[in-house]
Amino acid sequence: MTVQKQQAKRPLRADTERTVRTILEAAERVLAANPAATMEQLARATGVARTTVHRRFATREALLDELTGWAARQFAGAVDAARPDAAPLVALYQVTANVLRVKTDWSFAMNRTAEDGHPEAARLHAEVRATCARLFRRAQEAGVLRPDIDLDWTRRVYYGLIHEAAKEGVEGGDADALATRVVDTLLRGAGAPGGLAGA
Template structure:
């Protein structure tokens, strides 16, 4: 899993340090969004000066954290092969993958800075991929022919958001929630008319 892009590539040990800091920041900030850089350094097992050397400010650290989570979000969607897998398979796999990212990186996924071009670019790419997938779902008959793919996508995002709030702690729980999200999207909650 690549780290956020910087002006120059990091050595392997420096990359491990940055990753440890980002992972610690996610854990610490999830518990206490006001936690200090010192607390994050302690959780990462590094000196406070190491955190400050890698991240000029708390805002820079949060931007890097959001960028990293965004990259994982993109990878989760891409791994579902939304353009080539059968649409129902792609929808389920994207759902399970994205839920895993949202649960593991909940603070970072909610901390998207408005002035981070990389975050905005990746979100635009993911939005385009999801729009294509929802058009495919409609075209193969998994969504009604009169379904607005944009509306369906927004409903789907809301379902994922709510499912992630349950914070499943095992792969089986994530898979069950993914199944519930997809079933709710494709079949709704109302009773089905008798044949």
């Protein structure tokens, strides 16, 4: 293991962590608006000395790699903070709201995570999927979801609803209101009561 990799494993000092977060937040803002932004553009946007940015991240790829990992950690932390083992309906709403906040705040990095093969991000996303699968099983057992529903299909529909809601979040939508819409659409659907009777 190289010295650089050994250093990367050590916890960052509080002031260093603040600087790294400042750099990553600025990079997210710039890249969300212009995914082709150069390292120089990213460094200028941070508000910290350009030498500091280059000392922390030697290349654009190194910065993107850390941004991807950071967003994945925020994503996994948001799911854990929602207490996914709480009462299923409460947990479903809180997980949805928390995830929407992360997907809105880190939209560039979250979209990149799905395609760049980042090992830590892949592991964290797999853990979140497993947590979601447990939550949906508990929701079914508690009667929140129908007993005959296909849970895998239902989760994929849920992910699609979150993806669409996150687009509205990026455009200024409120995460709590969007979470309510996602959960309501998932549980009630779009059909009118008794709508099939008139078919």
